[in-house]
Amino acid sequence: MKPNPECDVLIIGAGATGSLAATVLARAGLDVVCLEQGSWVEPSDHPHYSSDWTWQRRTNWNSDVNKRHHPDDYPVASDSSQVLMWNGVGGSTNVYGAIWPRYRPSDFRKGDEHGLQPNWPIAYEDLAPFYEIADKLIGTSGLAGDPAMPPREPCPTGPLPFTRAAGRLAESFDKLGWHWWPAEAGVISENYDGRPGCNGCGICNGCPRGSMSKFSLSIVPKALAAGMKLRTHARVLRIEKGLDGRAKGATFVDRNTGLTEFQGGKIVIVAANGVGTPRLLLASGNLANSSDQVGRNLLHHTLVSSEMWVDEPIESHMGYVASLIGREFAETDISRGFVNGFQFNCLTGTSSAGEAAAGWVTDTKAPWGHDHHGWFERHFGHVIGIHAIGDDLPNPENRVTLDPTTSDSEGIPAAKLHYSPGENDRRMMNFMLDRLADIGNAAGAFEVKLTDYRDQDGVYRTPAWHMIGTCRMGESAGSSVVNKWNQSWDVPNLFIVDGSVLTTGGVVNPTPTISALALRAAGYIRDNFDRLTGSVRSMAA
Structure with missing residues (x-):
């Protein structure tokens, strides 16, 4: 050695x-x-x-x-x-x-x-x-002064441009009397530290420009x-x-x-x-x-999602990934039937190819055949995606362990993850789905797709990707x-x-x-x- x-x-x-x-x-x-x-x-x-x-x-x-x-x-x-x-x-x-x-x-x-x-x-x-x-x-970018949060210094760059999709969604939150605020982002809205400001090219997962x-x-x-x-x-x-x-x-x-x-x-x-x-x-x-405790208490966040389509063309495939956040339900209120809270991450849509082939938030996709062009014309650039993300309770049996049979190329045992939402988490998820439906109604959506990520056997799965707490x-x-x-x-x-x-x-x-x-x-x-x-x-x- x-x-x-x-x-x-x-x-x-x-x-x-x-x-x-x-x-x-x-x-x-x-x-x-x-x-x-x-x-x-x-x-x-x-x-x-x-x-x-x-x-x-x-x-x-x-x-x-x-x-x-x-x-x-x-x-x-x-x-x-x-x-x-x-x-x-x-x-x-x-x-x-x-999202920041x-x-x-x-x-x-x-x-x-x-x-x-x-x-x-x-x-x-x-x-x-x-x-x-x-x-x-x-x-980062964002707007200081959110009344739902403690005071903070201004972000290094101002908030990202407010898109047409964000405007439509903000109107919906206003109708419901719910909190919303422009999303803070680990994205610069103007040139900063030798990197160029965001050009709003579309939903992001990584950024070769370094704007994100x-x-x-x-x-x-x-x-x-x-x-x-x-x-x-x-x-x-x-x-x-x-x-x-x-x-x-x-x-x-x-x-x-x-x-x-x-x-x-x-x-x-x-x-x-x-x-x-x-x-x-x-x-x-x-x-x-x-x-x-090593490996135990794996947290993912509870997560349910929605896509909703409105008649107005809102160019929802453009702009940064998250337009605004809603913290109306972020604190515990036991009258809802569970402890902890959740917030809304309100998202851009996906690309034209993504809309046609697999969607993004709910995997809704265009039908093939004679209805394809009509569906695409009405749906592309008209969608608003929303994740409702909640605080899941820790469970020591939700955990990372070593896989007894699989290893990597150097012989280290693979990681094995087990996670299942608890009863409190499932109650929260059902409440979150009802609130997503409320947003769709307030937005005047002609179609709303909700998903709670249960499989064909009715078992809750979660697509949430935040691997924390271990x-x-x-x-x-x-x-x-x-x-x-x-x-x-x-x-x-x-x-x-x-x-x-x-x-x-x-x-x-x-x-x-x-x-x-x-x-x-x-x-x-x-x-x-x-x-x-x-x-x-x-x-x-």
Whole structure:
């Protein structure tokens, strides 16, 4: 095995959180090495430049790892959901939608609210400054002043243009007397930080221009400029632990040469997402798992969806992926028959080929035959898509484990996911479907399609793709994997900075909160590096 010189900080994963942590720590003058099992994704690689753009997005560029076959992927077995991830520099920001709302203050204190979820060991106020730092580093757009949220600084760029589809939907919300607000986005509405403003080309999953904050274009260059050393095609086999109980570094395979190498690090940070991180810890001899919580409490969000078609041509295939959000039902109201809440993400439509072949939100598609042209003329550019996304309750049996029969090309057991919505989640989903029907009626839609994602046997499945909660943060070592600084309770120089640490799921896309947490943890490591590593030196002495 080839050894490499020990570094100050070893980061596993060059996605959103790994690159943010690397930027903070390298700027502080620390020697940072980042191991990424995937490759660079060049702008020209994106499907936007292909004549079969829609087909590529549904196959080779599908955000679900199980619907594409990419050499950087590893196998993931799931009985319920999409598995949104991308192994490569920038991670899943190569294929995400960059909807950018923040958690609400109540999301951090569900234990006090109803006791069916734990409290976070931190409050919204602890994280608020790091939301602001993340927005400036990453480049976001939006409109400050939402009365449903705490005050915040203005976004670095103003809100994205309000589309005709958004206007029609806003009128519908006004008729119902419901909250709506222009969606915050990890997308710049004007030139910012050397990247061009969004041109509104259509529904997004990744952006070769960098208008949507693809972290390989927005953050990784900052980390490299500060001195981070990046190794691509470096698939980590396991994290090694010394006799002193602390992490020594990682054994990995250089997938270019086939050689096995060891990279030591005084601090080890894992940033491998809500599936990859528990998989790696379990494959590393059940590392950091005295609580038996590694891999447990997998959260996806409850999710139901709607497409509705209106007579007015609203050019719904144009613009950014999410036009507005609705937080009318974001807080718990037990008179609805369940705890927790949900919000609406109101979406653009799909491309002409997508509308004809498979739809997007509900898989509604044009009929073939003599009705095809008439259906297409009435439906294309007339659709409004809506996801209702809710806060699912954690269940320790919803989890990531190691598959006993399948492994990747390096012999690491595959990840195996099990997830099933609970009774509270199903009640919420039914309520959400009724509210989507209300929106369709208020919009004057001539057709409304709802989906609750039950299969032919009536079993609830979920297409939700947010894989979080599997190494959750908590107030005690017995009930969580990391403390309030993202630090392992069991392995003091091991930190986890990805979505696996989220204590609760909230009702929103998690990347803004994950990014803020990563910045907060990196700042803690930077400010306490001598203390955190001094104990290692004294033990070694």
